[in-house]
Amino acid sequence: MDPALRPSLDEVWHWLAEVPDPEIPVISLTDLGIIRNVAWRDDTLVVTVTPTYSGCPATTIINLDIETALAEKGLSKVKLERQLSPAWTTDWISAEGREKLRDYGIAPPIDGTAADGVLMKRVDRLSGRSNLTIACPRCGSTNTEKISQFGSTPCKASYRCTNCLEPFDYFKCI
Amino acid sequence: MATAALETAVDQAALLEFLLRIGDNALILGHRVSEWCGHSPALEEDIALANTALDLIGQTQLWLGLAGEVEGKGRSADDLAYLRDGYDFRNILLVERPNGDFGKTLMRQFLFDAWHYLLLKALKGSTETRIAEIAEKAFKEVSYHLDRSRDLVIRLGDGTAESHRRMQEALDDLWPYTGEMFAADAVDAALVEAGIIPEPQSLKAGWDEIVAEALAEGTLKKSADGYMHKGGRRGVHTEHLGFILSEMQFLQRAYPGATW
Numbered sequence: 001m002d003p004a005l006r007p008s009l010d011e012v013w014h015w016l017a018e019v020p021d022p023e024i025p026v027i028s029l030t031d032l033g034i035i036r037n038v039a040w041r042d043d044t045l046v047v048t049v050t051p052t053y054s055g056c057p058a059t060t061i062i063n064l065d066i067e068t069a070l071a072e073k074g075l076s077k078v079k080l081e082r083q084l085s086p087a088w089t090t091d092w093i094s095a096e097g098r099e100k101l102r103d104y105g106i107a108p109p110i111d112g113t114a115a116d117g118v119l120m121k122r123v124d125r126l127s128g129r130s131n132l133t134i135a136c137p138r139c140g141s142t143n144t145e146k147i148s149q150f151g152s153t154p155c156k157a158s159y160r161c162t163n164c165l166e167p168f169d170y171f172k173c174i
Numbered sequence: 175m176a177t178a179a180l181e182t183a184v185d186q187a188a189l190l191e192f193l194l195r196i197g198d199n200a201l202i203l204g205h206r207v208s209e210w211c212g213h214s215p216a217l218e219e220d221i222a223l224a225n226t227a228l229d230l231i232g233q234t235q236l237w238l239g240l241a242g243e244v245e246g247k248g249r250s251a252d253d254l255a256y257l258r259d260g261y262d263f264r265n266i267l268l269v270e271r272p273n274g275d276f277g278k279t280l281m282r283q284f285l286f287d288a289w290h291y292l293l294l295k296a297l298k299g300s301t302e303t304r305i306a307e308i309a310e311k312a313f314k315e316v317s318y319h320l321d322r323s324r325d326l327v328i329r330l331g332d333g334t335a336e337s338h339r340r341m342q343e344a345l346d347d348l349w350p351y352t353g354e355m356f357a358a359d360a361v362d363a364a365l366v367e368a369g370i371i372p373e374p375q376s377l378k379a380g381w382d383e384i385v386a387e388a389l390a391e392g393t394l395k396k397s398a399d400g401y402m403h404k405g406g407r408r409g410v411h412t413e414h415l416g417f418i419l420s421e422m423q424f425l426q427r428a429y430p431g432a433t434w
Contacts, residue, residue, distance in 0.1 A: 054311050055232020084236070085307035087314060148218035149322050150225040158218060174314040 007073070012038050012045065019069045022061040023153050026104040029062065033092025036083050044077045045070065050088045053154040053174075090155075090173045102137045107144075107159065107170040110134070136161035137168055144168075188364040189302070190244045191264065192371060194254070195407055196293075197237030198265035200312075201255055202415070203286060204230030205422050206273060215276050222322060226283070229315040236308045256426040260416050261409040268351040270406070270415045274344065277330050277337065281344035284323035288384040289355045289377060291320045296372035305370060324388050331392025338393065345389070346397045353402025355381070 007015075016038070017030040029035055037048040047066055051059050063080050070078045090109035093101075098108035110133055135142050141163035148158045149172065156169040208227035214220035238251035249257075268286060273279045294316055297309035330337040358366075358374045365371040389396050405411065425432055 051232075051311070053229060053232060053315060054236055055228040055230070057228070084311050085303075087307075087311045089314075148222055149318060150218070150222035152221070154225055154228060158221075172318070174318070 006040065007075070009038050009040075012070070012075075015069060015073055016047070016066065019065050022058045022065060024101070024104070024106065026100045027093075027097045029066070031094045031097030031100065033094065033097075034062070034088060041079070044079050045075055046079045046081055048081045048083045050083045052088050056154050058153075088174075090171065093171075101171055105137050105168060106156065107134055107137045107168060109171045109173040134159060134170055136164060136166065138166050139164040146170075185364065185368060186244055188361045189370065190241055191361045192365055193237055193241035193244060193305075194262075195264040195266075197234050197241055197251075197254070198263050199269050199286075199290075200230045200237060201234040202263070202265040202418060203269035203283075204228075204234060205418055206269065206271075207279070207283070209273055210279065219276070223279075226319050226322075229312075229319065233308070233312045233315070236311070240304055240308065256423050260411050260419060263406070263411065263415060263419075264409060265406050265415075266351070266354040267403050267406040267412055268348065268354065270412060270418060271348065271351060272414055274347075275340060277340040278344040278347070280323055280326045280330065281341060282348055283319065284327045284388065285348060285352055285385065286355075287316060287320040287323045288381050288388075289352075290316050292377045292380045292384075293372070296377065300371065301369035320384075324384070327388055327394075328392040331389070331394040341392065342394055345394055349397035349399075350401060350403050353399075354404045354407060357404055357407065359407070 013030065013035075016035055017028050019029045021027050021029060021032050032052070034050050034052060035047065036050050037046075039046050039048075047070075049063065049066070066080060067078055093109065101108040133142065134144050136144055136159075139161060141161055143162040144159050145162055146157065147160050147167065150156075151158045151169050151172075155171055155174075157172040158167065159170045160167045204227045207223050207230065210220065210223040211227070212220065214223055234255065235251045238254045242249040242251060242254055268282060271282055273282075291313070294309045294313040298306055298313060300306040300309065327341065331341045332338070333341075356374045356378050362371065362374055366373050386396060403412075406415075420427075
């Protein structure tokens with residue numbers, strides 16, 4: 001692509017901010033924090049993406065969605081690169097993304113609690129036994145209980161509100 | 175110069191062997207656990223088992239993908255998973271044990287998770303950065319696996335008389351397959367020397383601690399250390415692996431090279 005005609009990187013980030021996550025379409029790929037870098041390498045736009053979970057089936061769809069979205073903006077030479085380290089953490093989900101998750105009925109991960117090697121104890125403290133901080137996304141009550149650490153997608157756990165009795169998804173911290 | 179080149183070649187062969195071992199563990203256990211899909215005692219457990227299997231298959235793609243890269247013969251993770259026969263697989267015998275009942279599946283998962291967790295934790299510090307990066311990713315997922323399998327082993331152990339009996343049986347049945355996790359050979363020695371992997375035996379104390387704590391809390395009695403079955407790490411498997419492969423590789427065997 002002629003350097004003079006290239007969109008600015010800010011513009012590219014803006015476009016990527018409009019690409020929804022295929023499994024949780026209320027948040028975008030940039031809200032999720034999985035786009036790690038965008039850069040020009042000669043005439044190719046290189047987008048660096050990090051997976052949420054290594055087996056997440058959405059990964060290939062995400063790559064396809066990025067290519068499609070950028071192709072629609074006239075960028076045909078796009079290269080996607082996978083970056084494993086630093087490993088994705090839910091701490092990278094934007095503040096705006098967290099609010100969107102809550103509105104959608106998914107309790108967002110608690111900020112700053114991502115895995116650090118003492119997960120077992122922390123998960124007990126934060127979610128399993130005390131449930132002090134995981135609020136029901138529907139009624140706001142903190143009287144919630146864990147049903148399962150796993151849920152409908154790799155990134156979610158299943159919870160239930162003991163006030164309004166609604167089951168809900170919790171975006172677990174990693 | 176010639177000696178240096180030779181040393182590098184030896185390291186690469188050892189590296190490939192290690193990657194097949196860790197990748198095949200994830201692949202075979204992932205496949206075993208996926209056999210539960212649609213058959214678990216409760217919906218939440220079905221989802222949890224399927225998620226665990228998915229994580230392990232995802233990690234397999236990373237490990238075997240790197241194995242193919244190191245091997246340098248153009249084989250992909252899929253090629254390695256679908257186009258090898260039993261004697262080429264390097265997983266430990268524990269992960270090919272049949273599922274048995276739900277308790278036995280969970281006990282196998284717990285014994286493996288506790289080791290897997292410690293191994294990945296150590297591999298995060300590997301001098302081979304590609305290994306360290308995969309370990310960093312997998313470690314987070316495996317922390318969740320351990321958290322869950324440990325919790326269920328305790329709850330079922332300290333549950334009803336029937337669940338307790340089954341968990342104790344599962345433990346006694348699986349215990350002779352745990353020794354292979356800490357076995358070491360020349361491949362391990364070469365990689366330990368290069369700072370690529372931890373000394374297998376160095377994980378034993380931590381594993382003993384995690385296991386002993388959970389068993390005590392679950393009112394289960396640790397099995398006596400006796401004869402330990404080994405062989406998977408050098409391609410000598412039990413008859414169970416063949417049945418797994420016949421199902422897992424069916425499509426590629428029936429329709430070689432099929433893609434979609």
